[in-house]
Amino acid sequence: MSVWLPSAPCTPGACVEPDRAAAAVPRAVLRLTAVAVLLLAGIVLSPLGGRIPAEWVRRWSRTLVRAIGVQVRITGTAAPAGGLLLVANHVSWLDIPLLAAVRPARMLAKTEVRQWPLAGALAARAGVLFIDRDRLRALPGTVARISGALSGGAAVTAFPEGSTWCGRAQGRFRRAVFQAALDAGVPVQPVSLRYRRLDGAPGTAAAFVGEDTLLASLWRVARTRGLVAEVEVRPVIRPGAHPDRRGLAHAAQPAASAPAWTHTALVASALERPYDQPGQPKIGVHGGRTQILQLPAS
Structure with missing residues (x-):
């Protein structure tokens, strides 16, 4: 099995709890329409690239999450400028705009993301670093590409678990991506992502796991009431704090993993x-x- 292809046991049927107080269908449709409009706007503006102010990207990302009915709470340490590897636990496609709200960055994503409607085109234009996780031989080249981006002063966002989890369980951080940070001599900033209901209980409606489809997940989130995304930005792990990728991954894992x-x-x-x-x-x-x-x- 490829190191890029870990498996998670979470499935929609076993792990995702149904929302007994779902939003009405018209409201859900309105939410999805707003998301589609925002994505189209992002695609239209994406050729401007780095000329778009970072604060605009942050606001657009938060607005995208809010448009589908999810409240956003971001706490913790501000992300520094310059080359930076952002790492987080992985629960949902919502994780992507949430991390962009922390620090606009080049995303590390599987090649299948290219096929997502609207979002795939936006990802490609935004400079996403796509990974063919089925090809183990491509791993050194991928690490080199990430290291090159980091050395050039870019921020790169990665989900080292390599797979989405339901939010009540988690996977371990794979070490390969941390080698890129070591090679580039840049800091690593862990981020913890949690989804909760308004009463504080864990909410699994946002989980995008198993054989779930993107459209099914979008509809489930749009119909969920009172879902809150909590983003906790942890302190930066400075270059040289850990001599190898094993130690760096181990140091980042407890900080970024919520459950x-x-x-x-x-x-x-x-x-x-x-x-x-x-x-x-x-x-x-x-x-x-x-x-x-x-x-x-x-």
Whole structure:
């Protein structure tokens, strides 16, 4: 298996909770229309590239998330100027504009993103660094491209888990992208992304996992009421603070990852304790893959 292709056990059926107080269909349609208009505006303006003020990009990104009905709360340390590797846990396609609201940056994304309606065209014009995760031999070249962008003073955003998770569970950070930061001698800034309901409970409606489609996820988010995106920008990890990518990835992981339950911990806990014990995850096997059937309450 490619290091770019880790698997997450989260699926829409097992991990995404239905919203019992969904917004009315007309409101959801209006939200999606507003998102489409903003994306089209972004595509039209994208040829201007670096001539667009960073503050405009931040505001456009926050407005995009708010247009689909999600409140945004950003706290923590301001992102520095110059070459910077932003790393975050990965839950949803919403993570992309949320991180752009922190610091406009070149995104590291899988090649499939090119095929997304509207968003794929915008990503290509915005200078996204696309990764063919099925080709292990392409990894050194990809790391070199990222390092080159960082050395040139650009910010690059990456999701080192390599796959989206539901938000109640998480994957470990893969080390390859951190080598680019070491080679370029730039700082790393971890960001923690969480999605909650207005009552503070974890909200999984934004999760884009498993066999979920982008259109299905868009519709689910548009119909969700009271969803809040919490973005916590953690302190910068300075160049030289860790001598190798293993140590750097380990230092960034706890800072950026919101939930305490990793997939490994979930599986180990489920295998060691009875399935019917309160608070324990339920693990099953479907199609040869281990999947979380029920997650412990956060």
